[in-house]
Amino acid sequence: MDNYEYMNISAISDALICEICRNPFINPVILPYPCERTYCLKCIQSNLEKHSNNCMQCNKKSLSNTELKNESPILRKMLDNLLVRCRSCAQINIQRSNFSKHIQQMCPKRIVSCSANDIQCSWKGHFDQLNQHFNVCPYEKLRTPLTKLINDVQRLDQLDQLQTNFQNLKIKFQQQQNQIEQIENENKILNEQINEMKKFEIEHKNLNEKNNEQINEINQLKNKKQTIQDQCDQYKTTINDLIIELKTLSISLQQANILIEKFEKENKLLQEDSNQLNLSQINYQTLDELYQQQQIQIDSFNKENQYLQEELLYYKQELEQLNQHFKQIQTENQQFHQRYVLYNRENNTLNEQNQQLNQQLIIYKKNLQQLNQDFKQMQIDNQQLKEQSVRYKIEIDELTIKNKRLEAKLYKPIIQSHKIADKSNYQNTGLEELINRCQTSSIVNLNGQKINDDDIDIVINTTLFNKQCQSLILWNNCLTSYSISKLFSSLSINTTLKKLSISKNHLSDIAIKSLSESLLFKNSTLKELVLSSNEITDEGLIYLSDMLKINETLIVLGLQDNKITNKAIQYLCQVIQFNNKTIEEISLYSNKLITDISIDYILNMITNNQSLKTFWIWDCQLSEQGKCKLQQSIQSKIDFDLRL
Template sequence: MDNYEYMNKSSINENLICEICKNPFIDPVILPSPCEQTFCLKCIQSNLENHSNNCLKCNKKSLSNTDLKNESPILRNMLGKLLVKCCSCSEENIQRSNFSEHIEQKCPKRIVHCSANDIQCPWTGHFDELNQHVNNCPYEELRNFLTKLINDVRRLDELNQLQINFQTLENKFQQQQNQIQQIENENEILNKQINEMEKFENENQILNEQINKMKNFEIELKDLNDFLQLTNILIENFENKIKFLQENLDEFYLIQIKNETLNELYQKEQIQNDSLNKQNQSLQEQVLQNKQEFEQLNQYCEQIQVNNQQLNQQCLLNNEENNHLNEQNQYLQEQLLQFKQEFEQLNQHCEQIQADNQQLIEQCSQYNIKIDQLTINIKRLETKLYQPIIQSHKIADKSNYQNNQLEEFIDKCQTSLIVNLNGQKINDHDIDIVINTALINKQCQSLILWNNCLTSYSISILSSSLNINTTLKKLSISKNHLSDIAIKYLSESLSFKNSTLKELVLSSNEITDQGLIYLSNMLKINETLVVFGLQDNKITDKSIQYLSQVIQFNNKVIEEISLYSNKLITDISIDYIVNMIRNNQSLKTFWIWDCQLSEQGKYKLQQSIQSKIDFDLQLESID
């Protein structure tokens, strides 16, 4: 039901009352013939889902949502004219059809944000408190300063992006340098190949000279053969003459002297001939050997010519590739020169950026100091602002109060890790004892305060101690009936200074939407809390939607959320919860059973974790 109550409910015509919820119809629908009964749309849908699909009256005809027809406009107008009273501001005689306009635009108790919300002011409250807050809002007073600070942070982000771009360009320049070095290495290899080809050409030239010498030797050999033939002809002539002399014995004596002379000459010629024969034989052997060597040289020359031809072709190809590489090298040299110029400009720009960045870092450091001081001042101002509320809960003559039994109970705890004060009836008198003994002296890591009598005053004192505590990791304050003001104190403490608390359990405290909004704003800032328990409270879809959006967009550390046994959570929040589960990467556990969720809503939740690994979703089983 919306946040209103009916004026003189007993006088409302009973024909306008739903038989299921016993309240005037909301979105009335009529059942088909023959029953033709009228019910609220949600009432009849819930009845059909949870019980049966048969008609509620005759229990005969099977029904579905398509069988439900809207009631007549006359009945809707009558219902819209019913007078209601706003539960927030107590304004009376509001027509029910105008209540939405009242709660959104006119109600002085409607929830609004501070006008300085754009510069991170976390305040939310009633509309009638807005002017008082704005007049004292420290964020509004510091608007110019905070706006300049936000702009400086944005500029710093831009400078960081520019530095990343510079690094990318520098990497690209290094790649170009490596490519140029590779081309130079290939060029060096080609030059070595060209030098080897020049060596082959020199060897070829030497071989050609040897071939020329062989040709000259062949010419000399041919001359010697001609001379030998001539010598043989002379010997033959001498032999013919001797034969002729023998035949002519008569003339023998006459020519005996000549014959002797000729014999001597013949002997000399014979000796010379033998020598020539030996020389000729030696020359022939040498010629044969030279011919063999010549054939080998010819084969070697042919092979050299083939190799030379291949080398010439390779040289042509290498020359073409070398020309191409030279052109590419020239292009890269030009590009390198251009990159060097750009790199020098970027270096100058980077030096200027680094100088500006250093200046901004120094300014940010100064701003952080100022922000810390302003935060302290804000805390003091808020303490003064809410001091009348706190004063109403203060205990007179508190300095003389003692609770020896409580101190002994805490001291007897077996370990300093856990201090369990469940059901110890702790009240405003005892909170200082708990802080001094459990948090300061024992430095416990887990503090359990279930089933006690804590008020907003106790929570304010405990919250102040959390600002300086560095050991407490788990805080459980369940079943204490905490007010929204108490939740506000706790949320503000965990929004700023505390950096150790990892688990916060606030179950069964009757926390309302306003309290959850305070806690959600805390989760926007807190980067330590990983477990958040809020089961069995009085939160509705409105604050659940806000919490889901905060977890989806603003929190990156939360791992476990418990919302079970919150009877006012319905299918209206399902889409927001589904988006939160799908888009938040840190969330691993979500418990939401025993709420007013339909089977379709539960099915949507189960489908939302299909792409998640080891995600723990706890809800009732689907029928």
């Protein structure tokens, strides 16, 4: 039920009251024909899950959630128009349909946060206490210094960011320093190239001078050649004259005989001149060849000179660009120089730290060598442990086989007792027929069948071993501590039963102890256990609580309408809070001895246990203040079902 109570509940018609929870319907549904009774949706679902899937009225028809139908809109409208009183603020005459709006927006007792939660105020309380808290709130009074402090923290964060940026700038500066060094190296290379170019220019000038000298020599050779040519021409003319004279001499041989000696002398002279002429021609040819070679060299020198001049012009332009870039780098270098001074100081400190780290590194290396030696020793020990674990595994396997043999001997008396019961003359044909009509691996409902100690063997053999049922209901029977102990002993070897309901059987705490011990086995498959209306005391609940410390299968525990007090409830809450992570639902309603003394223990259990989703504790001796405290504890829980 929510945090409200109905106005004039005695005046509400019985047609609007649920027979299970005895409160007006919430989400009413109708059972199918022929019963056609109306119940709350949660009540009928809980009843079907915990007790049986059979109809509550006729106990014959099997029901499912799909067969439940919604009640008529008229009835729902009547339920929504019921007037309720808010338990938190005591406001009356609130329509039930508007209560959620009231509790969220209008109730002065609703839980709100302080307006100073933006500066870390953790206060949460009722809305009508907000102004009172606001007047004394230390955070609100200190809002200005706290805001300044928060801003200072943000500035510190910004300072950290600036430090990271400074580190990034330092890295960039180092990169630019490297680039400057690289550019300086390139400048050195370029300067060397320029010096080589200057040397080349000097060589080029020397070559030009040599070339000019060679041209002058060639011109002189040309002049000599021309003079020789002129001499040759003269010699030719003289030869022609001589030929004419020879003709005249041949005509006048006789006259020539006189002058033969003279002519012979002249002929010798001419012969010598002719030889000189031949030599001059040969010299002329060699000079001509030299001239052509010189001309070719001059052309190549001219081309090379032109190419070098073009390259020189290109290098001059590139040199101007490099000079401009160098000036820019010099300006940047001046800017970086100041930073470099600071960085140099840091570098000195880093060098000192580096020396310390080097010393530590030497120590670490020694430690590492020692660790390596220890590691080798550990490997040897590990190998020995592996060999020892193999031996232990063999021993464990042998012990497991012995354990299984001991379990067989332990369970043998139970199996023999089953056989003795089968061979006895006692029969209950009605009970056997009722069980045989049930399907295998399904629900067996033996509600009100007056089962006694003689019938319990039939129930164990047929339901647990033959039918292998998953749900067994034994309400309103005549079970004694003997039959209960026998039934619970069989649970330790059963692997199919998931739901067990033994309500209204007047169980003793000794029987509960036997049940708790049987559920300590790891092979237990029981998930839901209902023990309502059995006069269980604190002793029995303590046995069950100790079982919940170890059992990881049970998720539903029903203990409603018993004789449990605050002492055992407090112990159960501590076990659920600290030692159990699987329980999902606990029912403790109609335990009249539970009071507000247990409120704090229940609240801690609900708050700190993550698996618990349903807790029913209505019809106990809890005050309205205690109920309100529990109701507030589940506001942070999602889909938690708390019924008070």
